[in-house]
Amino acid sequence: MISPKTQYRVVSGLLGGALVTSALAFAAPVATAAPAAAPGAKVVVLNDPSFVDTIALADVPTNEGHEAANMIVGLRADGHTVTELTTSTPAAITAALKGKDTLVVPELERDAWAQNIGSASRSAVKSFVRNGGTIVVASDYEDTLNTLFGYKIETTGDDGWTKRAPAGSPFRGGPASLPDNNGSNSAVISTLPAGAVVEYADSDNDNAGVFTKREGKGLVVSLGWDWYWAAPAQADGQDGGWRSILDTSVRTGIKPAVAPSNVFKLPKPAAHSRAAAVKLKLDLPGAGKIKVGPSKKGTLKTVTKKVGASGNTSVWVKPSGSTIKKLKKKLKASGKSAVATKLRVKATYTPTGGKPRTVTRVYVFKLQR
Known part of the structure; x- marks a missing residue:
């Protein structure tokens, strides 16, 4: 399945070589530096070719159109430990998510995921989130969040977003704005579930490029870009601040270290x-x-x-x-x-x-x- 927002890529591919070159040669948003060194998150990325567009990671630098692989390469470059989820049975999901911080669902260019994995697998994902994990979904035009959590979010196109992250938000220190990179969409704010926090919104404040929502003890993060032609996976790839947004997103699942106990009592004399x-x-x-x-x-x-x-x-x-x-x-x-x-x-x-x-x-x- 090809999303409406990416149909122009197909049209461009049917044109002559000169036009194809012109369509892909627009200037990518300026790349940002790698996030400051810090202990990374333990991340699971859906990399099942039945649902996502992926490729051998060694081929990623010269193949920009495989969003799942782009995200894996980028996350590893920024210090995160990535486990690839290549099958979506309940047992596979439960095993992959055990002890992990965050689940990343890339753009579902091949097929809808949540609707096709069965109720037991969906329950495993929801349990992970509601017990303290984070789920990050990129370019959710396949209703992943709606299917998992019963939301009724509608998506639309947009032309960039400005930071609206409130005090206390993990995105408060993020870039002032985010561009509508090739392969972006928005969530219509009026359709977001109660309690959702708009982190980045368009100039009219009616569409969100990034929003978050608490689910039990965990967090839902929705990102408007799909990671097509993305730095650092491709040296000349798009960024404009989205790299740091993904880094922040997956870090929200990191659990605070449990302080060692200092409780003791003085005994009777021995x-x-x-x-x-x-x-x-x-x-x-x-x-x-x-x-x-x-x-x-x-x-x-x-x-x-x-x-x-x-x-x-x-x-x-x-x-x-x-x-x-x-x-x-x-x-x-x-x-x-x-x-x-x-x-x-x-x-x-x-x-x-x-x-x-x-x-x-x-x-x-x-x-x-």
Whole structure:
């Protein structure tokens, strides 16, 4: 199936060689630099030739008309890890999306995808998104989002878009405008689902080149361009800011790193020494550093230890010289076999890659003859 927006490519192909050269020789929007280096997203790209236009990746530099392959090459060039989805059975989709951040559905130039993969496969995609994944759909004239999520979006042509991303949007720092590259369309804003956020709109604010929509814990991103003749897949390909938009889109699926636990408690003493020291056996969440010392300055000695992956370590907490001196004086005056004092111990545990946490507890320190 050939979309209305690309029919002129076919017409151009039927013309004489000179006219074909003229049609394809228009100046591509200026290419932008690769996005700043940062950990990339784990991306799955639909690359099933039954649905998308693709080609061997080695041939992409000299073959501009294969949008799925163009997107794969571009995403990898920008530091993302790309898995190609070449079949759309429920098992294949579930396996491919496991542990991934984002699913990219390129232009469906060969056939509609969501309508033809069956309800179980559609459910696998929806589950991925609603449980925190991102789906990015390029040039969605085949009603992928309408079919998956029950939207009723209508598409139309346009001639470029200006940034409308609100505060807090991941696209807030994107290019000021986006061109209508060869192979672009818009979503009619009045037909967008409730809660959709228009990130880029035309001058009349009635059509969106980029919009987003929350679905459960995940995100839907719709992009108006189809990635025909696209930088960096082709050195002279189109861009105009769309490269950075795709980079931002797939990064929205990256889950924030889970901070390592720093929760612990100070135990009862495991042992006492004759010299008034207290042994603590600590069960910490994992590798890191533990610092144990006085809550009141000068009463105890401070000790710092590295903690291994098991989190298990022991620390002897010892009174300071001045505290021992006071206890000895008290012991001598009392005539008893032992004397004691209560001191508050402060322990700070910092897990590797995490934030410190401080806990205090009062212990009895006994000095014996």
